[in-house]
Structures are given as structure tokens and as C-alpha cells.
Amino acid sequence: MNAKELAGLIHKTLPESDFLSVDESKCEGCGDCVVVCPVFIWSVDAGKAVLPDDYRERCLECGACWQVCPREAIAFDFPESGTGIIVFYG
Amino acid sequence: MKRYDLIVVGGGPGGSVAAKTAAESGLETIVLERGVKPGEKNVSGTGLSPKCFRDFDFMREMDLPRMRVATMATLHCSDEENVEKLNFSFSPSARAPYPEAREFLTKNVYRSELDPWLAELAQKAGAEFRTSTRVSTVDRGEDGRITGVVTDSGEKIAGDLIIGADGVISTVARTSGIRERWDPGEVAMILNVDYGATRESIDRAIGGNALHYWYSSLFPVGYTFFSAEGFHAGLGNYVNWWKKSPHYYLKQMFELEGVQRQIDLCGGKPREFQNHMVTFLLDPKTTYGDSVMLVGDAAGFACPFEAEGVYYAMYSGMLAAKVALEAHAGGDTSASFLGRYEKAWRDSPIGEEFIGGDAIDGFVRGIGFNPDVGRWVVPLLNDAAYGLLNVAESHTASARNLVPTLTPYLPVLVETLVRDLMPLANKIAEPPPKKPSPKVERLLRRVLSPVLPFLARRAARAKKSAYGEVLSDVVMRDFVQTYVDEKAKEAGGAIR
Numbered sequence: 001m002n003a004k005e006l007a008g009l010i011h012k013t014l015p016e017s018d019f020l021s022v023d024e025s026k027c028e029g030c031g032d033c034v035v036v037c038p039v040f041i042w043s044v045d046a047g048k049a050v051l052p053d054d055y056r057e058r059c060l061e062c063g064a065c066w067q068v069c070p071r072e073a074i075a076f077d078f079p080e081s082g083t084g085i086i087v088f089y090g
Numbered sequence: 091m092k093r094y095d096l097i098v099v100g101g102g103p104g105g106s107v108a109a110k111t112a113a114e115s116g117l118e119t120i121v122l123e124r125g126v127k128p129g130e131k132n133v134s135g136t137g138l139s140p141k142c143f144r145d146f147d148f149m150r151e152m153d154l155p156r157m158r159v160a161t162m163a164t165l166h167c168s169d170e171e172n173v174e175k176l177n178f179s180f181s182p183s184a185r186a187p188y189p190e191a192r193e194f195l196t197k198n199v200y201r202s203e204l205d206p207w208l209a210e211l212a213q214k215a216g217a218e219f220r221t222s223t224r225v226s227t228v229d230r231g232e233d234g235r236i237t238g239v240v241t242d243s244g245e246k247i248a249g250d251l252i253i254g255a256d257g258v259i260s261t262v263a264r265t266s267g268i269r270e271r272w273d274p275g276e277v278a279m280i281l282n283v284d285y286g287a288t289r290e291s292i293d294r295a296i297g298g299n300a301l302h303y304w305y306s307s308l309f310p311v312g313y314t315f316f317s318a319e320g321f322h323a324g325l326g327n328y329v330n331w332w333k334k335s336p337h338y339y340l341k342q343m344f345e346l347e348g349v350q351r352q353i354d355l356c357g358g359k360p361r362e363f364q365n366h367m368v369t370f371l372l373d374p375k376t377t378y379g380d381s382v383m384l385v386g387d388a389a390g391f392a393c394p395f396e397a398e399g400v401y402y403a404m405y406s407g408m409l410a411a412k413v414a415l416e417a418h419a420g421g422d423t424s425a426s427f428l429g430r431y432e433k434a435w436r437d438s439p440i441g442e443e444f445i446g447g448d449a450i451d452g453f454v455r456g457i458g459f460n461p462d463v464g465r466w467v468v469p470l471l472n473d474a475a476y477g478l479l480n481v482a483e484s485h486t487a488s489a490r491n492l493v494p495t496l497t498p499y500l501p502v503l504v505e506t507l508v509r510d511l512m513p514l515a516n517k518i519a520e521p522p523p524k525k526p527s528p529k530v531e532r533l534l535r536r537v538l539s540p541v542l543p544f545l546a547r548r549a550a551r552a553k554k555s556a557y558g559e560v561l562s563d564v565v566m567r568d569f570v571q572t573y574v575d576e577k578a579k580e581a582g583g584a585i586r
Contacts, residue, residue, distance in 0.1 A: 001360055003337035006283065009363040013126075036329055038281050038336050038365045061131075062365040063259045064279045067271055068329040078261070080242050082126050082222030089284035089320060089362045090133040090201040 007039040007058070011086045015056050015079030020066075022049045026073035033065035033074060041065075049073070061085045094120045094249035096414050097239055098217075099225045099262050101128040102201075104386030104403030105255030106208035107146070109217035111411035117418060119217040120247065121209070122239070124224035129205025131257075133282055133366040134400065136315045136322055137196030137301065138204075141439065142401045144188050146408075148211060154203040156318045160196045161298035166348050167468040168306045174348045175472045179299065198300055198317045204400070227265040228252060228382070236266065236381035250423050252382050253410050255403070258367045260388035268376050268384065276390075277367050278397070278459075280326030281336050285358030289319050295355035296321075304346060307464030309339035314352055321358060323349065326397075327459050329367065368397045370454060372447045377435065378428040383410040391435075393443050394450050396458075402440050409434045449513040456510030463506065470499045 001009075029047035039058050042065060043050050061084050066076035078084065096112045098105045101123030112119045125131045137160065143149045164179040186192045213219050229238040229246055238248040239262075254262025258277065263269045300316040304325075312325035325336075325343055332339075343349060352358075369390040377389040385391070386403025393402065413431040417423050435441055444450075457463050477492040 003335070003341070006337070006340075006360065006363050009283075009360055011362065032330065035332050035335060036279065038279075038363075040335075060363075060365045062279065062367055064329050064365070064367060067259075067277055067367060068274050070274070072271075076259070077226075078124060078224055078259070081124055081224040084131075086126070086130050087133055087362065087364055088130070088202055089286075090129065090131075090364060 004040070010039075010058075010060060011088060012057075013083045013086065015083040017080055018056070019061070019077050019079045019084075020051060020055060020059060021075045022051055023073045023075065024048050026071045028071055028073075030070060032068045032070060036064045036068050038062075038064075059085075091246070091248050094118050094218075094238075094247065095418050096120075096251045096253065096411070097122065097247060097249040098253045098255055099239060100254070100256035100386075100388070101125070101209050101219065101221070102132055102205055102255060102257065102386065102403060103208055103400045104388070104407040105253065106205070106212040106407070107404040108253045108255060108385060108407035108411045108414075109212040109219075110148075110208075110215045111408050112414055113212065113216035115411070115415045117411075117415060119212075120249075121212060121217055121219045122223045122225050122241070122247070123209075123219070123221045126222050127202070127206060128209040128219075128221065129201040129203070132201040132205060133280070133364040134201050135280075135313065135397070136198040136200065136317055137398070138199060139196055139398055139401050140186075140188070140190035140194065142404060143190040143197075145401075145439075146404060152197075152204075152207065154199050154207065156200050156203055156320065158198045158292070158300050158316055158318045159194045159298060160198055160300035160316075161194055163195055163301035163303070164299055165303045165305060166346075167464070167471060168304065168308075168346055168348075169468050170307050170465060172306070172308055172342060172345055174346060175468055176475055177348075195301060198315055200317060200320075208404075225256070225261050228262060250381050251414050251417060253407070253414065254382060254384040254388045255386055255407060256388050258369060258387040258390075260384060262382060263384055263388055266379050266382045268379050268382065272369060272390070274330040275328055276371055277329055277369050278326045279329045279332075279336070279365060279367050280324055280397075281340055282322050282324035282364040282366070283340075283360055284320055284322055284362040284364065285353065285356070286320045286361040287356040287358045291356045292316055292318070292321070295352065302348075302352070304343055304349065305464055305468070306342070306346075307461045307468070308342045310459055310461055312340075312343040312349075314349060316356075320361065321352075321356065323353075324364075326368070328370070331459070368392045368399065370394050370397070370451070371444070372451050373444050374435075378425060378431050380425045380428075381423045383413065383428055383431045385410045389435075391440055394446075395443070395454065402443070405438060405440055406435055409438060409440075446514060446517040449517040453510050453514045456506065466499060466502055470496070470503065473499075 027049045029044045031044050033042040041055050063076050066074045095117040096119045098109045098121045101121050105121050109119045109121045162179050162181045166177040168174045182192050224242045225239045226242040227240050228236050229240045231237045240246050254260050296316050302314040304312040310325050310327040314323045369392050371390045374390040377384045385406040391402035391406050392399040473495050
């Protein structure tokens, strides 16, 4: 099983509102978030971190990108009540 | 509006034990859990330590369908070619200090079974339990004092005592001003793959040998932990450690023949991919504020040595609930009163885990989380074992080869021991024995004074050999110096 397939092996109830964002004025495009994310959400384009539209479907809500960012440019909070990742076998 | 004596944010083991303890003592308690079911947001290594069963009577009633009792743990060491070179196992000691510890190493469970069971105990004790309820912030009155919490639907829940049991990213800690986030060097990220398998196949392939650690120079130390009908395989390191995608390291681990064999023999099928963060702290720092106490991962109580979390969450939940009871009875929820919570956990098994502080941190960073050490530790251990046990030559010849074989490792071994291991050993060791009482000391001096000049001469002569130098320096110096000082003092006194 390759990394992409593995990263898709998750269960969730799709959150309706945003819970992750990047402040482009703070981001310096170091790519720490790109490296750390185990479900390949982040990329860097023109020196800034880019959050794709479908991140709510793929994010594990682990908070590692928010936690690792040296510029504190990423904002993270948990998705709304009763939605988001469901861990059946934690 | 209804006012609660205690609001517990988070329905994991810390929150449920806090709520159970508080409700049993008569506090009007509510637990707010953001998941649809308790435990559905939580990832664990799966192992409950014997401590959980020693310190909580109700745990002895625990009977979860997917539990596997681990009676043996195995450390596998592999080399730079990703080939397993040596392993060793251990099991509970007959001399372990209490019955559960003599019986098993861990009880491996799924959080999707453990957390709902604990939540039910809290409910039975009288706590109100609300799921699908995410707290977005603590609520403050006009004077700035905390008056409750606000959920993400805008509902206010009133109560001036809050236990934050809401995990490593704690909303209570963030919005009460205790902490926005951890330092990136304080928190690790653990990738975890859950495999499904049948009970029979795991019984046959693994049995009670249900905790496997994989030590390598190619990836940070990994694990395969087995429950009754499935297993977890994963690894982790500090969030700011990764140079390549975590999957690169995970793949290296999965390519190990030993890991493959376990998956094949158990017929394991990947069922779920998980990731979570866990703190590795020198010291837990701030764990309370006005109206707020933090427990479990929210407080940073994961064991700084191997990241065990459930026990510390349960224990701190219990302690925080007891302090909440006192605070409620005395009508004082100020930070200065809740400071007794910190005193309580520092005096408990939680505080004990952090006494090692910087020494444990040095060990974890220097050895545990440092794959580079595997480059020489694995060949060293194997050369030592091989040197003693091989049948390729006569045992006399092998024994003769042992010293020259191991000598090249000495510089790096000594360096690592001194830098990463000795500080830890010193911290763990009992405090140095107290000086003998003056009475005993006087007696010793009287008995020994006739022979001291002789001992001093022996020491001086012994110094000429290498081993004598160590002997005279370490053993004799203090003794002789004290004697010489004393004589000088006597003489000085006489002159004056």
C-alpha cells in the first residue's frame, strides 16, 4: 500500500466550515508544513504555503502543521461539533 | 440558566475520571465531548499500564472485547541495510512491586472501546455527558472572570470551575490564556496504521508477545502493538525533526522482514490511517489558572520517556476533581487556591515521572529519537552477543577476540554514556546517602586515625599504576584530605 493510498484510509463526517487557514503575510514558504503533513495537504507556490479546496475531506486534524510553523502563520481549530475525523480503531 | 459546579471539557479518560470522581462526591458535573461518541477522536499506542489497575479499583472490572494482555515485549534492532541483526525480549518480573505488575506488561485496548466504557462510569456516577458538543472558548463576565464555556453553536454553559481534559491541542488552555500552542521542540507526531486481523491468527503468530519495538538507524524507533483482533504499526518524532515525508520513514519500517512477517502471519489488512501529536516535556509548566485546571495531554502529562498517556490523564483527572471539590466547598476558584492542584500532581506518580526532567529529555533526544545512534549501537550489541555465543570458533578463541572487537566502539560508547545516559542514571539514583551522624563519624575517626598515615602512604604508592590512580583519587582522596586538614587545624590551633 503506497503512501497516498494509506493517507486515504480515513473516516470522517465532512465539516461544513473552515478550520484551517494560512496567513500569507506571515508565511515565508519554508515548507515545514509540506514535509510534516502525513496526508499531503500542503504545497508551496510562489514562496507561500497553499491550502487546497478539498483539505476538509483529507485533513486528519492532527494540528502538526499549525504546531510546526516557525512563523505561526497557520491557524487551526477543530471542526464543528460532531463532524470531522472519526477514529474507529484508535 | 443552570449553573454547574464543574464543567469538564473533553470526554477521554482524563475527563471521564475527573467527572466520575467529582459526581461521586456530589458535584453537579457536566462533560462536553466534541465527538459523536467518546473516544472517536483519540489515537493511542493501545497499552494500559499495570499502574491503571493498581490505582483505580474500578479498572479491575474492565472487560473490553478487543483487549489483548501483553506478557512479553520485544526490542528488534536492525542495521543500515534494513536487516534485523538482534532482538531481545522481557516479561513481568516475579519481583515486581505489586500483583498486576507481576502479571502483565500492558493491557492493549482500543480507545473506541475504552473511552465509552469510562464515560459510562462517569454517567453512572451522576455526571451529565453531552457528545457532539465542541467548546469554542471559555466564557468571561464583564469583570473578566471566567463564568463558563461557550459551545460552537453559541450556547453558554455556566460554571466557574473548568477542567480542561481536551487533549494536546487544548481549547481550554488556548482560550483561558494558559498557552496558545507548544514549542515545536516539545511535541512529537506519531503516525499509526491500524491493521485488522483475526483473533486466531494473532493468537497463533503473536500470543502474549504483543509489544514489539523496532530500533533502526533508518527510521525513528517504531512499534507494532497487538490487541485481540488487530494491531497498530507506527513511529514518530518531534514535529520539527522530519527532513523527509513521514511516509518515507514509515516505508522503511514496513520493509523490514520482521514487520512484514508479522503482518503476513496475522493476515493483517490495513484498516485505518491515523496521526496524532503527543508532548515530550522537560516539565509540564502551567497546569492551572483562575477557574481552570488542565489534566492529561492538555497539561502535557504524557510520560516524557515513552509517551504513555492514559494513566496520567486518569490520575490527574482524579486529582483535579478532588481539588475542584475543595474549591467548591470553600467558594474559592482563584488560581492561588487551585495552585494546590499543582502541588498534588507534583507529589504524585505524575510528578515523579518528571523529576528526571532534562536528563530524560537528553536521553530521549540523544538515543530514543536519534536514529544515528543505531548506526553503531546495533553492531556493538550484536558483536557483543555474537562474541560470547558464536560457535564459529572455539569459545576460548572467541573470548580472546571479544576485547579487540569491541575496543573500537569505546570512544563513541563512552561519549554517549557520559552525555546521554549518565545524567539520567544520576537523576534516577537515590539521593546520595546522608553523612554519618557526628557520633558515628567521631567513632570512625578514633578507630581509623592510627591507620590513616599508612593508608595515605599506600594511596601515594598505588598512584603510580593506572588503576591505583583511580583508586587513590576516588576512594582515598576525601578521606586522606579530611585527615590532613584536621591535622593542620590541630597544629594551627596549637600555634595560636
